Amino acid sequence: MNSYLIITGLVFFSAVFGYINVRFLKLPLTIGLMLITILYTLGVLGLSYFDDTLLKAEVALIQQIDFEKVLMDYMLSFLLFAGALHANFQELKKQRWPIIVFATRGVLVSTFFIGTATYYLFQLLQIEISYINCLLFGAIISPTDPIAVLGILKKAKAPKNLETKIVGESLFNDGVGVVVFLTLIQISDTGGNSINAVGILELFGQEVFGGILLGVLIGWITLWLLKSIDDFSIEVILTLAAVMVGTVIAQKLHLSAPLAMVAAGLFVGNDRARDTAMSETTELYVDKFWELVDVLLNAILFVLIGMELLALTYNANYILAGLLAIPIILLCRYASLLLPVKLFEKKLKFTPYTSLIMTWGGLRGGISIALALSLSDEMNREMLLVMTYIVVVFSILVQGLTIEKVIKKLLPKTV
Known part of the structure; x- marks a missing residue:
């Protein structure tokens, strides 16, 4: 099956399912x-x-797609640039310190909490698994997914400063989560013999700070x-080239391409910068082009996530x-947010129930599934993939559908 046929199939499913959603269900696109x-x-x-013809055709389609590579190496850069381009730079700047703490300390603490809690869960279920593999699951599931969050929060009507925190955290914490995941992979592969604090800091600095500097x-x-x-068509192409070339450079230099694209998108999307760089016509076309890219890739991504059901091993213990x-993951996320929220809430006038809303609004998505798919069989891949998929589906369908109701219930005067 050639690449064109695969892309055609995915776009076809996205178009048909998108039509059904808009025509009948009227749910947010991702959900x-x-x-x-x-x-x-x-x-x-x-x-x-009764007849497995259609199943064989769909399995053949999914088997031809390397979900991890497609998302992490290609789609993610475009989606993050588009999301950052339309983010409110001034609001993000005001909330920069809590966002940085949420995206760094929050991921690390959540990884440890989830890894430790699930290790004891496996002991209760009499499932053999090493502690390091439980920490890998924590790293996989701790980062909130910017793609899912950006798509759903647009309709959730959260207070602006709270929305900024959730969006800002989700834009940056995936890069940190990937670095934590890669570090744990190395520890798992080597037994910790070749890993030290200096090596971890070097990896973090190269991937995270190097990626951000490249993006700027x-x-x-x-x-x-x-x-x-002053030519809107060429200027649109320039932004597209920036994402594509920037992603290639980041990959060649072993920097975080997602963080580079977030930084580049925020830089180009900054209102003060774009007012001096783009005419009104150019600004309109650039925004509309990236909105279309965002919608198309989101549609394909969430169709792919749904189809990944075929990649799962159906085992009762895994389910x-x-x-x-x-509930363990939700409690661990809530616990990881308590200290930074307490630290900043008075100075920056946090919205009431910030920890609770950020816990429920911290959605997981394609990034978690991509990381789970990259595990080896020795790392309990099949079990952790099933668990990740269940958490992602719950996150998108249950948390995503109810976040607006939660906000209305907790903050009735602000919605």
Whole structure:
């Protein structure tokens, strides 16, 4: 099956399922597409008991797609640039310190809490697994997914300063989560013999700070080029080239491409910068182009997530562990937010119930599934993949559908 046929199939499913959602369900895009795709895939599995032709065709399609590579190496840069381009830079700047703490300390603490709690859960279920592999699960599931968060929060009507914290955290914590995950992978592979604090700090500095610096440089160059001409079509192409070239450079230099694209998007999207670099016509076309890219890639991504049902190993113990992990993960996230919220809430006038709303609004998505798919068999890949999938589905369908109601219940005067 060639690449064009695979892309055609994904766009076709995205278009059909998107139409059904807009025409009948009227749910947020990410939720609607994921729900419809899961129902469709379950229907295909049910039909396979009578005729497995359609199942074989869908399995063939999924087997041709390297989900981890497609998302982490290609789609994520475009999605994060588009999300950062439309983020409120001034609001993010005001909330920069809590966002930094949420995205760094929060991920580390959450990884440790979830890893430790699930280790004891496995002991109760009499499932053999090493502690380091439990920490890997913590690293996989701790980062909130910017793609899911950005898509759903647009309709949740959260107070602006609270929305900024959730969006800002989700834009940056995936890069930190990936570094933590890679570090734990190295520890697991070597037994910790070749890993030390200096090596971890070097990896963190190279991936995270190097990625951000590269993104700022790319953003500055892009703005300089935009200022020097006034042609909306070429200026749109320049922003596209910035993402593509920037991603390639980041990958070659072993820097965090996602963080580079977040930094570049914030730099180009900054209201003060774009007012001097773009005409009103250019600004309109750039925004609309990246909105379309965002919608298209989101549609394809969540169709892919729904179809990943076919990649799971259906084991009762794995499913039970995944279901029991949901409340553990929510409690661990809440606990990891308590200290930084207490630290900043008076100075920055936090919205009441910030920890609770950020816990429920911290959605997991494709990044977690991509990381789980990259595990080796020795790292309990099949079990952790099933657990991750269950948590992601719950996060998108249950938390995503109810976050607006939670906000209305807790903050009735602000909605």
